[in-house]
Amino acid sequence: MSIQARKERDRAQREKLIITAARELxxxxxxxxxxxxxxxxxxxxxxxxxxxxxxxxxxxxxxxALEGFADMAAELRAARTAAGDPADALARLSAAYVAxxxxxxxxxxxxxxxxxxLPFATPQTPAALRAAFDEFVEAVSPHAHDTDAALLAETFWxxxxxxxxxxxxxxxxxxxxxxxxxxLLASFTHRPASxx
Amino acid sequence: MSIQARKERDRAQREKLIITAARELxxxxxxxxxxxxxxxxxxxxxxxxxxxxxxxxxxxxxxxALEGFADMAAELRAARTAAGDPADALARLSAAYVAxxxxxxxxxxxxxxxxxxLPFATPQTPAALRAAFDEFVEAVSPHAHDTDAALLAETFWxxxxxxxxxxxxxxxxxxxxxxxxxxLLASFTHRPASxx
DNA sequence: CTCCATAATCTAGCGCTGCTAGGAACACGC
DNA sequence: GCGTGTTCCTAGCAGCGCTAGATTATGGAG
Numbered sequence: 062m063s064i065q066a067r068k069e070r071d072r073a074q075r076e077k078l079i080i081t082a083a084r085e086l087x088x089x090x091x092x093x094x095x096x097x098x099x100x101x102x103x104x105x106x107x108x109x110x111x112x113x114x115x116x117x118x119x120x121x122x123x124x125x126a127l128e129g130f131a132d133m134a135a136e137l138r139a140a141r142t143a144a145g146d147p148a149d150a151l152a153r154l155s156a157a158y159v160a161x162x163x164x165x166x167x168x169x170x171x172x173x174x175x176x177x178x179l180p181f182a183t184p185q186t187p188a189a190l191r192a193a194f195d196e197f198v199e200a201v202s203p204h205a206h207d208t209d210a211a212l213l214a215e216t217f218w219x220x221x222x223x224x225x226x227x228x229x230x231x232x233x234x235x236x237x238x239x240x241x242x243x244x245l246l247a248s249f250t251h252r253p254a255s256x257x
Numbered sequence: 258m259s260i261q262a263r264k265e266r267d268r269a270q271r272e273k274l275i276i277t278a279a280r281e282l283x284x285x286x287x288x289x290x291x292x293x294x295x296x297x298x299x300x301x302x303x304x305x306x307x308x309x310x311x312x313x314x315x316x317x318x319x320x321x322a323l324e325g326f327a328d329m330a331a332e333l334r335a336a337r338t339a340a341g342d343p344a345d346a347l348a349r350l351s352a353a354y355v356a357x358x359x360x361x362x363x364x365x366x367x368x369x370x371x372x373x374x375l376p377f378a379t380p381q382t383p384a385a386l387r388a389a390f391d392e393f394v395e396a397v398s399p400h401a402h403d404t405d406a407a408l409l410a411e412t413f414w415x416x417x418x419x420x421x422x423x424x425x426x427x428x429x430x431x432x433x434x435x436x437x438x439x440x441l442l443a444s445f446t447h448r449p450a451s452x453x
Numbered sequence: 454c455t456c457c458a459t460a461a462t463c464t465a466g467c468g469c470t471g472c473t474a475g476g477a478a479c480a481c482g483c
Numbered sequence: 484g485c486g487t488g489t490t491c492c493t494a495g496c497a498g499c500g501c502t503a504g505a506t507t508a509t510g511g512a513g
Contacts, residue, residue: 302463306462
């Protein structure tokens with residue numbers, strides 16, 4: 062039995078190697094550089110080996126994205142729990158989020174721009190995704206008042222995502238980014254929002 | 258001289274034909290279906306003709322995106338000016354924006370997701386882009402108070418963009434979208450936001 | 454009207470992509 | 484040590500963006 066266990070262990074290890082290689086290559090040269098040939102060369106196996114682990118290239122991207130969500134959740138948690146009051150917590154979480162998007166553009170791409178097959182906001186949602194989202198819920202709930210915290214978290218996340226994306230793509234200037242972020246924070250914290 | 262004028266007219270007409278064909282193909286089957294071969298077949302010319310009009314495929318996408326911005330500007334303007342008070346104006350503009358993104362996903366992709374070469378927020382920014390952005394500035398400025406209207410417009414635009422994108426990609430549920438939008442509007446209108 | 458230079462267009466092909474069938478090489482159980 | 488079953492690689496397909504060079508159409512001159 063031990064021999065099969067070893068095989069499974071080796072396979073799992075190799076799968077992890079592929080994911081890491083894809084991530085590193087993407088972060089170093091962008092996702093365009095992540096071709097199955099280059100990836101295979103990097104892990105020192107032939108192309109078909111990749112397909113024995115993943116259904117296709119999209120599945121590899123998805124695996125990288127999942128890692129990204131885990132990393133993000135950890136960073137958001139660290140930022141949030143390092144804060145004193147709720148307002149500070151939301152501010153730090155926001156700054157951490159935008160910093161993540163800005164400093165790991167390829168990873169962020171995998172999570173939010175590339176075609177991936179992840180079940181969002183369903184019972185099957187992976188733990189890492191859930192964890193990242195929960196950080197948002199925790200951070201916004203003190204400011205939610207009579208509003209549903211999850212709904213507010215989604216809205217705030219979306220707003221941050223928009224800011225991060227547009228800035229990263231040069232659609233809005235990097236200049237005064239901090240002011241925009243402060244503006245967003247002020248909008249979401251100053252007053253309870255109770256629509257309708 | 259008239260003969261050269263006719264040639265130029267024909268060329269301009271054909272260029273427009275290419276852009277329209279690309280747009281229609283993208284809207285019908287997504288941008289993946291817009292290959293130079295299929296596009297050439299559709300306009301009933303060979304591939305090199307495309308390259309006599311555009312430097313590459315990205316340039317065609319950019320041309321489509323530019324059309325998109327013009328369309329969007331018109332729709333935003335219509336929505337905004339149909340409103341009574343400033344709060345209603347912002348609400349209608351927001352709804353129109355999200356509807357645009359949702360109903361013309363391929364066009365919206367060209368404008369905001371695909372790799373295009375457009376100078377945003379610079380003196381060389383095309384009129385269509387500027388017009389769309391100006392609609393945002395007009396709509397938010399009544400709620401800006403002591404804040405820079407352009408900055409607030411960028412921030413609000415980004416928030417809407419985030420909402421539209423995440424919903425379109427299934428990252429947040431379509432359910433309760435109206436509530437999220439109302440939440441966002443309430444956050445940006447209820448109180449003057451004066452950071453720092 | 455014919456000829457010819459020039460301009461416009463097409464054919465064919467390059468190097469690349471994601472992906473896969475079929476044969477070769479390996480590791481394992483006996 | 485040897486069959487057997489698994490693992491892996493070589494080689495290739497169809498399609499991609501893009502382009503060099505041959506081919507055809509066009510418009511002015513004689």
